[in-house]
Each structure stands twice: as C-alpha cells, then as structure tokens.
Amino acid sequence: MQVAITCRHGTIRDEVRDQIRAKAERLLTYFERVTAIEVTINFENDQITVEIVLDAEHKRNFVARDTGTDVLGSFDRALHKMEPQLKRYKQKIQDHRRDRSLNELAAGEPPEAEDEELDEE
Numbered sequence: 001m002q003v004a005i006t007c008r009h010g011t012i013r014d015e016v017r018d019q020i021r022a023k024a025e026r027l028l029t030y031f032e033r034v035t036a037i038e039v040t041i042n043f044e045n046d047q048i049t050v051e052i053v054l055d056a057e058h059k060r061n062f063v064a065r066d067t068g069t070d071v072l073g074s075f076d077r078a079l080h081k082m083e084p085q086l087k088r089y090k091q092k093i094q095d096h097r098r099d100r101s102l103n104e105l106a107a108g109e110p111p112e113a114e115d116e117e118l119d120e121e
Contacts, residue, residue: 006040016072024037034056048070050074050078
C-alpha cells in the first residue's frame with residue numbers, strides 16, 4: 001500500500017509528514033483491501049484544506065476533506081470522516097447469509113459425519 005502526501009502552495013516538516021503517514025496507515029484496521037492513500041494539503045488564503053483519497057480494491061475512491069488553520073488538526077478531522085465510510089462499506093460487502101457465525105463454528109462441535117468416523121475406530 002502506498003501513502004502519497006502532496007502539498008500545494010506550501011510545505012510541511014518531515015516530522016509532520018511522518019505523523020500523517022502513520023495515521024493514514026491505521027485506516028488498514030478498518031478495511032484491509034486498501035491499495036493507495038493520497039493526502040493533499042492545500043495552503044490558500046490563511047486556510048489549510050486537507051483531502052484524503054483512498055483507493056480500495058473493486059471500489060471507487062473514498063474521499064474526505066476538512067478545512068482549518070492547523071495541518072494535523074485538519075488531517076485528524078478528515079481522517080475521522082473517512083473511518084465511518086470504510087466501516088459502512090465493509091459492513092455492506094460482508095456475507096450476512098451464513099447459518100452460523102465463524103465464532104460459533106470455531107467453538108462448536110465437529111460435524112456429525114466426523115463423529116461417526118471416530119466411533120467406528
């Protein structure tokens with residue numbers, strides 16, 4: 001997965017760039033199929049606009065924006081807008097048609113066919 005950070009009409013320090021990269025990579029905890037994250041920081045008219053574009057497999061891009069006076073504050077707010085989008089999409093694509101959940105299958109008894117084979121031995 002790639003994290004690209006672009007600044008328009010200004011620059012940011014390397015420490016801030018590293019913090020943004022680390023926080024952006026945390027989006028993988030919500031959705032594993034992320035292929036690229038693009039963060040664009042636009043410095044214009046005493047306002048900072050942060051835009052996060054996330055590219056996921058088999059899906060159009062997810063986009064979140066925020067405007068403020070602080071780079072990290074604006075990025076955090078945009079990140080919080082991105083998280084529910086990913087959660088909703090993941091919930092939507094999950095298979096809800098199972099008879100039993102995976103947790104029940106892991107904790108439950110083996111199927112009856114296996115029990116019969118064990119009894120015959």
